[in-house]
Structure formats: structure tokens, C-alpha cells
Amino acid sequence: MFTKKRGKTNPEVSTASLPDIIFMLLFFFMVVTVLRDGERKVKVVVPQATELQKLQQKSLVNHIWIGKPTEKYAATYGTKPRIQLGDKFASEYDIPLFLEQHKIKVPEPQRPRITTSLKVDGDVTMGIVTDVKTALRKANQLKVNYSARPREK
């Protein structure tokens, strides 16, 4: 009458497909990953805006960070806003070289589409931003994106 069911069924769940699932997740993250490019040495909270445009193709974008040095570096570099290019502090005179170093990595036909993303803290005064803008104009890098986050309603 009552046959022991437990004896018949195989209690184990097959884990054979587990690696596949994990690999799928892995590939997803590998694709969306942008490896952190060095340490953020300046504190940047970008302002809010509404008329935002997405930046296409990460390889065509270079970033200039402007903000006050983080606490760790405040002792050495002071509390005045500074420019960070790549992973080090810089001045606006280093910008042409920085742009050139990025440009040689980009295939020639795509070079006119290079955009500079200005990640500037909202509390920074326009003086330093203007200096950077002038340097960009002199280096003929005219496509610029003022990085901002969507405005919270």
C-alpha cells in the first residue's frame, strides 16, 4: 500500500548547471564593468540638472575632476579646489598632454568624437573651471560635457 517514497526519489538537486548560471552572471559583470581608474583624490559632488544627455562610448571619453582634496590629501595639498587628471593632481597646464595621451589610444576616425567630461564639484568657483575651459579650447578639445546627476523631484 504505502510504498516508501523517500527511497525512490533522488533527493539531490542537480548542481551541474550552477557553473553555467554563475558564468552568465560573471560575463554580465565583465561586460558592464569599468575598472576603477585609480584613486579619487578630490571630493566631487556634481550638481543637479534636468537637461541631461548620456555619454556614448566610454572609450571616447576622458575625465577631468575638479574639487577640494579629500581629507587624506588636505594636509599636503590644502583645501583649495584642485584638478585631478588620471590618478594624480595636476594643473591646467598639464591638460594638453593629458588629452594627447588619451587621443593616441583612440583610432583616428573616431578622434573628432572625443568628449571631455568635466566632473566638477558644485561648490567650486568658476575661476578654476574657466581656466580649464580655456585650456581645453586652446587644445582644440571643444566637445565638453558638464557632468551632472538627475534632479530629485
Add this chain to the structure above:
Amino acid sequence: MARTSSRDRMKNEINAGSMADIAFLLLIFFLVTTTIDIDKGITVKLPPWSEEDPETQKLKKRNVFSVLVNAQDQLLVRGELTDVDDLRERAKEFIANPQRREDLSTDPKNAIISLKNDRGTSYGVYVEVYNELKAAYNELWNDECERMYGIPYSEELPVAYRKAIKEKIPFVLSEAEPTNFGEE
């Protein structure tokens, strides 16, 4: 003698049980290093640099919408102290000039927005002002697009459509060299 054929030995599979662990390890590595930052912002085109002084153009006063931002982050729009929240509406009215007023632009094609700030202006306010002016144009483009093609304006629109709209309402924003009164 028990003969083990080579085929029997082939059946010995490599234990794939640790495969998941390896994949997990890699997964966790990528999870930690990942920054999914949404790179968004206001795209602008800077004017090319030239050593010579630009030609001075005589412009009709009514066609210029001057916006000045001082080091105290106050806004002076066409000589009046204005709040940032009113800027968008005023700019729209100036560009489109629906009532054909004498003191606003003759035509959207002739309208010029002149933005001038101080070296002491905070970047946050500058972006806010820029954003409002851009928003004014975006709203006008949207209206024009609805009128011409019956669809809202977006960047995905065919190039010809966008060109036609921008020919009617070109985005002209001239930025003057900033003054230097308020920088620390």
C-alpha cells in the same frame, strides 16, 4: 584478469564541482571592482580659441538676452534681479516672442543669449543657469516639433528633422570672458 579497457578509463570525468567556486570567485572580484556609474551631463560645444580679438558685431539690443551671474550667485537678467526659477519662462518668452513685443527678439533666428559670470560664481549655480537656458530651448524645440511633425522632440529623431528645427530655432549662447571680482 580484470581487463580495464581504455574506454572505461575515459569515463573518468574531471570533477567539475569546483568550477562554480572558481566562477564565484571571479564574479565577486568583478562585483567589487565594478562601478556602474551613469555618465550623464549637459553637453556643450566650446567656441574655438583664437588669439585675435573677435570681431565686434553690432546687435540690436532687443535681440540680446543678457544673463549675468555675480560672485554672490545673484542673477541679473536684462538689467533686472531675477530668480533662477523664472529664468526658463523669461528665456522662452524672449526667444519665441509670441506677442510680437517690441522689446523681445525679432525672430528666434536672431535671438542671442549672452551669459556672463564671475570667477567667484559657484559652479553649481552656473550649471543651474545653463541648464535652465538649455531647457528653454529644449521646450521650444519640443513645441516646434509637435507642430511640424506631431511627435515630441528627442535626440533619436532623424537628423533631417532635427536640422530643420534647429534651423528655425538655433541655439545661440555666447559666453563672455568672466569678470574677476569675487574669487578668493
